[in-house]
Amino acid sequence: MTEQRIVAVAAGLSTPSSTRLLADRLSGAVGTALREAGDTAAVETVELREHARALGEAMAAGFPTGELKRAVDAVAGADGLIAVTPVFNASYSGLFKSFFDLVDADDLHGTPVLIGATGGSPRHSLVLEHAMRPMFAYLRATVAPTAVYAASEDWGGGGDVHAPLTDRVSRAGGELAALVSGRPKRERPDPYEEPVPFERLLRGE
Amino acid sequence: MQFGIFSVGDVTPDPTTGRTPTEGERIRAVMRIAEKAEEVGLDVFATGEHHNPPFVPSSPTTMLGYLAGRTERLVMSTATTLITTNDPVKIAEDFAMLQHLAGGRADLMLGRGNTGPVYPWFGQDIRQGIPLAVENYALLHRLWREDVVDWEGRFRTPLQGFTSTPRPLDGVPPFVWHGSIRSPEIAEQAAYYGDGFFANNIFWPKEHFQRLIGLYRRRYEHYGHGRADQAIVGLGGQVFMRRNSQDAVREFRPYFDNAPVYGGGPSLEDFSRETPLTVGSPEQVIERTLEFREYFGDYQRQLFLVDHAGLPLKTVLEQLDLLGEEVVPVLRREFAARRPAGVPDGPPGHEERRRALAKDGAGDATGKDTDGADKEGAK
Numbered sequence: 001m002t003e004q005r006i007v008a009v010a011a012g013l014s015t016p017s018s019t020r021l022l023a024d025r026l027s028g029a030v031g032t033a034l035r036e037a038g039d040t041a042a043v044e045t046v047e048l049r050e051h052a053r054a055l056g057e058a059m060a061a062g063f064p065t066g067e068l069k070r071a072v073d074a075v076a077g078a079d080g081l082i083a084v085t086p087v088f089n090a091s092y093s094g095l096f097k098s099f100f101d102l103v104d105a106d107d108l109h110g111t112p113v114l115i116g117a118t119g120g121s122p123r124h125s126l127v128l129e130h131a132m133r134p135m136f137a138y139l140r141a142t143v144a145p146t147a148v149y150a151a152s153e154d155w156g157g158g159g160d161v162h163a164p165l166t167d168r169v170s171r172a173g174g175e176l177a178a179l180v181s182g183r184p185k186r187e188r189p190d191p192y193e194e195p196v197p198f199e200r201l202l203r204g205e
Numbered sequence: 206m207q208f209g210i211f212s213v214g215d216v217t218p219d220p221t222t223g224r225t226p227t228e229g230e231r232i233r234a235v236m237r238i239a240e241k242a243e244e245v246g247l248d249v250f251a252t253g254e255h256h257n258p259p260f261v262p263s264s265p266t267t268m269l270g271y272l273a274g275r276t277e278r279l280v281m282s283t284a285t286t287l288i289t290t291n292d293p294v295k296i297a298e299d300f301a302m303l304q305h306l307a308g309g310r311a312d313l314m315l316g317r318g319n320t321g322p323v324y325p326w327f328g329q330d331i332r333q334g335i336p337l338a339v340e341n342y343a344l345l346h347r348l349w350r351e352d353v354v355d356w357e358g359r360f361r362t363p364l365q366g367f368t369s370t371p372r373p374l375d376g377v378p379p380f381v382w383h384g385s386i387r388s389p390e391i392a393e394q395a396a397y398y399g400d401g402f403f404a405n406n407i408f409w410p411k412e413h414f415q416r417l418i419g420l421y422r423r424r425y426e427h428y429g430h431g432r433a434d435q436a437i438v439g440l441g442g443q444v445f446m447r448r449n450s451q452d453a454v455r456e457f458r459p460y461f462d463n464a465p466v467y468g469g470g471p472s473l474e475d476f477s478r479e480t481p482l483t484v485g486s487p488e489q490v491i492e493r494t495l496e497f498r499e500y501f502g503d504y505q506r507q508l509f510l511v512d513h514a515g516l517p518l519k520t521v522l523e524q525l526d527l528l529g530e531e532v533v534p535v536l537r538r539e540f541a542a543r544r545p546a547g548v549p550d551g552p553p554g555h556e557e558r559r560r561a562l563a564k565d566g567a568g569d570a571t572g573k574d575t576d577g578a579d580k581e582g583a584k
Contacts, residue, residue, distance in 0.1 A: 060470025063409050065479045191389040192416040195424065198397035201339045201390055204359065 004034055004180050007074050008045045008082035011096035018118045020047065022150045022169075023084040026116055029173025030080065030180075037181045046071045048095050055098045064102050072099075076107035080114070080180040081141070083132070087119035091131045100135065108139040110186065112179035114172050116148040122159070125149035142179055146172040206540050207551045208533045209249025210242050210525070211284040211441065211508040214262035217515035220463035225515075228261050234518040235262070238511075239272050241522050243279040245529025248551075251282035251314065251508055256323050259465075266299040273307035281307050284405070284508065285316025285384045288345070289337040290327035292361060296341075297348035297369040304374045309555030314382035314403050314439075315342060317391075333360070335390050342381075346398065349378035375559045380552055382439055382506075385417065392417055396424030396436070401552050403439035404501070407510060408466075410479050411500050414440075418501045434545070437552050439506035440497055442481045443513075446527045450485035456520075457484045464514035487531040494536055503544045505551050507536070 008027045012019025023045060031041040048055070054068040064072050075081060085096040115132040117125070128147040136143045146168060154165040196205070212235055218225040226234065239250040250272065252262045262268060269281040281303060286296060296313075304311045317334045324331040340358045347354050348369040357363040373379065382401035385391035386409060395402040402421040406414040418438055425436035445460075447453040454473065461473045461484075476482050483493045494507065509528065512521040544550060553561070 057471040057475065060468075061408070061476070061479075063413075063479075065410060065471075065475075192420045195389045195393040195420060198393050198428075201335070201393065202343060204336060204340075 001038055001040060002181075002185075003040045003042055004079040005074075005077065006030055006034075006041050006043045006080045006082065006180070007078040008043065009048065009075065009084065009096075009099065010045060011048045011085040011093050011099070012118070013049055013086070013093075013095070017086070018150060018152075018155065019084050019086050020045075021155075022116050022118055022148065023082055025165075025169045026082045026084065026114055026148060026173060026176075029170045030082065030114065030176050031173075032170075033174045033177030034181065037177060039177075039181055044074055046074065046099075048099050051099070052095060055095065055102075058102060059098060068102075072102050075103055078111060079183075079185070080112045080176055081108070082114045082116065082176070083136070084116040084118070085132070087117050087124040087127045090124065091127055092117070092135075097135075100139075103139065105139060106188075108136070108141040110183070111141045112144065112176055112183065113141040114144045114146075114148075114176040116150070116172075118150045120152050122149070122151040122153070125151070144172055144175040144179060146175050148172045206504070206537060206544075207248040207280065207506040208528075208536065209247050209251060209280070209282070209506070209508050210238070210511055210528075211251040211253070211282075212238065212262070212512050213253045213510070214255060214260050215465075215513055216259040216261060217464065217513070219515040219517055220459045232261050232268075234521075235512065236268065236272060236275075237518065238521055238525065239279070240275055241525045243276045245525050245533075247279070247525070247529060247533060249280045249282055249506065249508065251284040253284055254287055254318075255320065256326060257320060266303045269303055269311065270306050273303065273310065276310075279310065281311045282382075283313045284403070285314045285318065287318045287323070288315040288341050289317045289334055290323055290329050291341075293341040293345040294348065294361075294364070294367070294369060297345050298371075300379050301349065301369065301371050301373045304379050304555075305371055309374055309377070309559075312380040312382065312552065314384045314401075316384040317388075329360070335388065336360075338391065339394060342383075342394065342398075346378075349373050374555065375562075377555055377558045377562055380554075380558070382437075382552075387413075387417075389417070389420055392421040393424055396421050396430075397428050399425065399428065399430035401437035401439055401505070403441075403506070403508075405441040406497075407441040407443045407481055411481075415500055422502065432547070434502055434548050437506075437549065438501060438504035439508065439552075440481075440501060440504055441508055441510065442483070442494060442497070443510040444482075444490045444524070444528075444532075445484045445511075445516075446487050446490055446524060446532075448486060450489060453484050453486065460514040460516055467514070487527050490532050491535050491539070494532075495539055498540065498543060503540070503548045505549055 008023045010020045010023040027043045034041040051068045058064040085092040113136050117128050148168050153159040216231045242250050252265050254265050256263050265283050300313050321331050354367050382403040383391050383395035384403040386405050404414045404418050422433035422436045426433040445457040461467050483490050511524045
């Protein structure tokens with residue numbers, strides 16, 4: 001039995017927000033699936049609104065500090081990531097992107113990621129495919145096949161009758177859990193602990 | 206231990222008056238500031254190298270050569286000399302010449318620079334930053350140590366039977382620091398050669414630099430240059446002082462809020478908490494600087510940034526008076542009292558390295574011998 005560290009990032013702005021609600025539903029589904037597979041899940045949720053000011057300062061200063069730094073480190077060290085954003089002007093929110101801009105390009109290499117988005121209209125659902133998935137592809141994360149979009153009607157039962165939100169959440173949670181369980185724990189060499197020996201640098205390696 | 210100042214050479218409007226100095230005014234102000242550094246008893250002046258407005262110091266050895274002629278004890282240095290985009294042959298020549306003119310009071314700090322567009326201006330590719338730093342320095346290192354060099358690499362035309370002139374003063378290559386704020390490869394490079402490592406810690410939190418300097422120290426020992434605590438470390442700092450700390454904060458805030466590198470980001474208070482920026486009384490600067498030792502170990506050179514962000518010359522000269530009269534004498538005493546035996550009290554000076562070289566015969570002057578050291582400007 002392995003404890004899997006799952007971090008959920010929610011970029012919703014209101015309280016309560018449907019984005020946070022979707023992130024919680026996804027976390028719950030991942031936790032259930034992990035337990036069924038014999039693992040345990042330690043879930044941490046990062047609400048980006050709490051870091052809004054720090055994100056602006058980190059952009060100007062060039063480094064994150066304090067709780068924001070801790071959140072970035074948690075994402076970089078997660079065994080599995082859940083990332084949920086509201087759709088603003090046909091893409092992820094600026095707050096969401098600002099946070100992931102602080103994540104080093106190598107930090108999510110191979111990390112299983114479950115992506116989700118919320119919006120007022122189902123017509124924005126492809127944001128998951130044309131904005132979210134490419135960004136995580138760039139970061140070389142492993143994105144679960146099912147991405148979950150929740151429009152207003154999904155919460156009230158008037159949404160997709162063929163694939164209701166609860167079904168999609170549970171399918172996506174199962175996919176992420178399978179990716180996390182099936183993956184050996186990452187051993188990432190720390191360049192400050194184990195530098196490339198200078199003889200290799202001299203040879204141009 | 207050496208104390209000094211490093212200058213970026215920015216031409217920035219004074220936000221309190223709206224006035225921007227001319228380039229000529231700024232260049233003369235930087236020279237005056239450097240001379241003042243010697244007058245108040247500091248040891249080192251280091252200039253940056255920039256090739257774009259609003260910065261003036263594109264030609265560091267010209268500035269330092271002038272200063273060498275106007276000073277007697279001050280060590281001329283750089284922060285940094287671009288090892289990526291300068292031809293290492295020209296660096297070898299320029300700094301050997303400076304060394305002769307300054308009577309050995311010259312060293313240099315190599316860095317990759319922080320300005321991406323500079324690479325293509327000099328025919329280089331930023332994606333090759335680290336390989337350029339590695340290869341160019343490997344050549345520079347040989348040009349100062351071998352009278353005749355045959356050489357072939359990836360980044361410049363081959364050399365056949367080339368002799369860089371003038372040869373270094375007394376056959377002693379200028380002491381080299383490698384400056385980095387981020388790259389473990391550069392800490393590794395400094396450790397490999399037994400050179401100094403300068404961590405310009407002024408913009409980032411200390412935890413990062415503890416790892417970077419820790420790496421340099423461990424690898425310095427690994428490569429056999431001495432114990433980790435004997436590695437040659439330099440640190441940055443930035444200060445603004447008035448006798449009364451509230452006055453310092455009130456006077457400096459408009460400069461902080463409007464400076465291109467600080468404005469729009471964290472508040473003066475937050476930035477002061479997360480980085481070494483100290484705006485306050487001389488006592489606060491002393492206390493803060495002594496903390497560096499706790500974080501990074503005993504170190505050999507402390508450079509302060511005092512002339513930037515549009516501060517008027519008169520104000521900067523007042524800062525130097527405070528540094529020279531109230532801060533540095535206390536820091537010298539306190540650092541000396543805390544430094545364990547066997548840990549060098551400064552980077553090896555010219556005379557010390559000359560003697561080490563003579564003792565080793567044809568050996569390399571890496572300055573491992575630190576006992577009974579003569580350090581230019583450090584006494």
